[in-house]
Amino acid sequence: xxxxxxxxxxxxxxxxxxxxxxxxxxxxxxxxxxxxxxxxxxxxxxxxxxxxxxxxxxxxxxxxxxxxxxxxxxxxxxxxxxxxxxxxxxxxxxxxxxxxxxxxxxxxxxxxxxxxxxxxxxxxxxxxxxxxxxxxxxxxxxxxxxxxxxxxxxxxxxxxxxxxxxxxxxxxxxxxxxxxxxxxxxxxxxxxxxxxxxxxxxxxxxxxxxxxxxxxxxxxxxxxxxxxxxxxxxxxxxxxxxxxxxxxxxxxxxxxxxxxxxxxxxxxxxxxxxxxxxxxxxxxxxxxxxxxxxxxxxxxxxxxxxxxxxxxxxxxxxxxxxxxxxxxxxxxxxxxxxxxxxxxxxxxxxxxxxxxxxxxxxxxxxxxxxxxxxxxxxxxxxxxxxxxxxxxxxxxxxxxxxxxxxxxxxxxxxxxxxxxxxxxxxxxxxxxxxxxxxxxxxxxxxxxxxxxxxxxxxxxxxxxxxxxx
Numbered sequence: 001x002x003x004x005x006x007x008x009x010x011x012x013x014x015x016x017x018x019x020x021x022x023x024x025x026x027x028x029x030x031x032x033x034x035x036x037x038x039x040x041x042x043x044x045x046x047x048x049x050x051x052x053x054x055x056x057x058x059x060x061x062x063x064x065x066x067x068x069x070x071x072x073x074x075x076x077x078x079x080x081x082x083x084x085x086x087x088x089x090x091x092x093x094x095x096x097x098x099x100x101x102x103x104x105x106x107x108x109x110x111x112x113x114x115x116x117x118x119x120x121x122x123x124x125x126x127x128x129x130x131x132x133x134x135x136x137x138x139x140x141x142x143x144x145x146x147x148x149x150x151x152x153x154x155x156x157x158x159x160x161x162x163x164x165x166x167x168x169x170x171x172x173x174x175x176x177x178x179x180x181x182x183x184x185x186x187x188x189x190x191x192x193x194x195x196x197x198x199x200x201x202x203x204x205x206x207x208x209x210x211x212x213x214x215x216x217x218x219x220x221x222x223x224x225x226x227x228x229x230x231x232x233x234x235x236x237x238x239x240x241x242x243x244x245x246x247x248x249x250x251x252x253x254x255x256x257x258x259x260x261x262x263x264x265x266x267x268x269x270x271x272x273x274x275x276x277x278x279x280x281x282x283x284x285x286x287x288x289x290x291x292x293x294x295x296x297x298x299x300x301x302x303x304x305x306x307x308x309x310x311x312x313x314x315x316x317x318x319x320x321x322x323x324x325x326x327x328x329x330x331x332x333x334x335x336x337x338x339x340x341x342x343x344x345x346x347x348x349x350x351x352x353x354x355x356x357x358x359x360x361x362x363x364x365x366x367x368x369x370x371x372x373x374x375x376x377x378x379x380x381x382x383x384x385x386x387x388x389x390x391x392x393x394x395x396x397x398x399x400x401x402x403x404x405x406x407x408x409x410x411x412x413x414x415x416x417x418x419x420x421x422x423x424x425x426x427x428x429x430x431x432x433x434x435x436x437x438x439x440x441x442x443x444x445x446x447x448x449x450x451x452x453x454x455x456x457x458x459x460x461x462x463x464x465x466x467x468x469x
Contacts, residue, residue: 188223
């Protein structure tokens with residue numbers, strides 16, 4: 001951040017657009033080049049970039065061959081950068097770097113050129129500029145800073161594996177640099193995003209131990225727990241996430257941490273651990289959508305169906321605008337379907353389909369369609385199945401089950417050709433082998449029906465869920 005100081009130079013500036021020096025000697029005694037350069041340079045140091053830009057631009061226009069032109073050009077670039085006038089800053093830094101003896105410390109002009117390219121979102125150009133500094137034949141005072149910028153430019157250009165190398169080089173090779181802690185945290189985060197949790201976990205643990213007060217420490221503790229879970233160490237991962245939640249109950253990552261903790265416990269399947277977590281969740285006051293939803297999920301795994309559904313009903317009642325309300329409605333719909341309460345299942349599925357999460361909407365439309373099939377409302381079933389297929393990003397398993405359901409709905413309405421088209425697509429592309437085989441059988445049955453239109457042929461019962469998944 002630019003420093004702002006009240007000095008004799010600041011107090012001596014600016015009168016109707018002119019610049020003068022308050023000094024004992026008359027202003028005329030100071031050569032104009034000296035006056036312009038000194039005032040422009042000092043204005044930048046005193047946190048007055050606008051004045052610095054104005055005066056240094058005048059200096060360079062009038063005295064382009066002055067021995068101080070290179071330094072003035074570099075300072076002009078910094079002043080423009082401070083004003084976020086990045087295009088003008090880039091021009092100044094590029095020119096400064098082109099002098100036979102570049103101004104500033106070794107690599108300084110080139111580094112600021114790279115920084116400006118990054119701010120202009122010219123990622124590839126920035127990456128190349130940082131690379132020249134970081135891989136130069138001689139060490140520069142800006143090598144570590146360039147590595148940090150290079151890693152971020154690598155991320156912006158879709159090269160996370162290279163970013164890992166660059167963050168690691170900075171964190172391990174320059175441990176005392178101001179950016180080293182941030183580089184270590186970003187290294188762990190990127191490793192986790194690359195599905196390399198075994199490498200990410202020790203990096204994140206080391207970060208939290210060495211930098212307990214850093215701005216990223218809280219997030220690193222969450223990611224550490226997540227890395228342990230993904231690495232298969234679910235007991236330690238659960239403990240790490242519990243510690244995170246206990247210390248940071250209101251953190252923005254707390255809902256994600258709770259969901260990760262619950263998922264890990266369910267995967268592990270230890271009933272005593274799940275019972276303890278259920279007790280903890282139900283004791284939290286005030287309850288949140290996350291704690292209620294996860295309490296329901298754990299209760300279900302503990303075969304406490306009534307308690308699970310009571311928790312999900314509370315989510316819908318107390319947090320109707322939370323995205324988890326739609327998930328809770330879907331859970332309740334699946335339970336009703338398993339009990340063969342088709343009307344209730346259809347109603348709850350319609351409510352779930354109004355949620356904001358695409359995966360929940362698609363699954364809800366599918367369940368709605370399956371419920372309508374059971375109710376023999378084939379037109380409504382077809383509409384619901386098609387809504388599932390049309391949901392952006394729909395999971396392939398859901399998509400092809402919905403297409404199979406559309407085939408059944410069409411078959412029941414004796415729209416044989418349309419049913420055949422749906423079955424053909426499922427048979428050709430579904431990732432589920434059993435569903436593909438079933439679709440081939442139905443396609444053959446429909447083809448036989450088309451070949452012998454006078455023959456009555458009843459379709460099989462729909463391949464829908466009969467119990468909760």
